[in-house]
Amino acid sequence: MDNxxxxxxxxxxxxxxxxxxxxxTKLMPQCGFSNNVVQILNSLxxxxxxxxxxxxxxxxxxxxxxxxxxxxxxxxxxxxxLGGSDILIEMYNSxxxxxxxxIELAS
Amino acid sequence: MIxxxxxxxxxxxxxxxxxxxxxxxxxNDHLQVTVIAPEFNGLSLVKQHQLVYSALKxxxxxxxxxxxxxxxxxxx
Numbered sequence: 001m002d003n004x005x006x007x008x009x010x011x012x013x014x015x016x017x018x019x020x021x022x023x024x025t026k027l028m029p030q031c032g033f034s035n036n037v038v039q040i041l042n043s044l045x046x047x048x049x050x051x052x053x054x055x056x057x058x059x060x061x062x063x064x065x066x067x068x069x070x071x072x073x074x075x076x077x078x079x080x081x082l083g084g085s086d087i088l089i090e091m092y093n094s095x096x097x098x099x100x101x102x103i104e105l106a107s
Numbered sequence: 108m109i110x111x112x113x114x115x116x117x118x119x120x121x122x123x124x125x126x127x128x129x130x131x132x133x134x135n136d137h138l139q140v141t142v143i144a145p146e147f148n149g150l151s152l153v154k155q156h157q158l159v160y161s162a163l164k165x166x167x168x169x170x171x172x173x174x175x176x177x178x179x180x181x182x183x
Contacts, residue, residue: 033174033176069157070160070167071160071167071174085176087152
């Protein structure tokens with residue numbers, strides 16, 4: 001991955017405490033898995049930023065290398081990779097997602 | 108294109124004492140995979156999923172597997 005893409009990824013991750021790399025946008029998710037993540041964060045009333053990986057192919061591939069995670073969407077909380085759709089769903093159902101976000105955003 | 112047997116084989120090669128269940132969600136490239144393995148003990152969810160993904164690296168990159176809904180558990 002070239003440094004330009006890496007810098008862009010790092011800046012995007014730091015641009016918001018909760019940052020989602022997804023296919024499409026908050027209002028127009030282009031994939032069911034990305035939509036899952038948007039709905040979960042909306043239902044928790046969490047403010048979050050998004051980046052449409054469909055708009056930047058180099059970043060779409062680079063983010064997978066960056067987090068060693070092969071799929072989109074990818075959710076970051078205060079710079080730390082949290083997971084994709086499956087993990088967000090599992091954490092949401094167990095209540096640990098709400099707890100982790102509240103702790104991280106309070107600190 | 109990939110068969111359920113190939114997915115199970117790839118995962119068990121990487122995670123020898125795992126039990127692997129594969130369902131087709133939509134067509135053959137949208138899969139629901141559940142992996143139960145003692146190897147997951149002590150690993151975070153992200154690490155558990157990364158272990159399974161590492162077994163399917165090429166198939167995900169080549170989009171032989173287009174979408175993968177993954178569930179990982181430790182045997183209780």
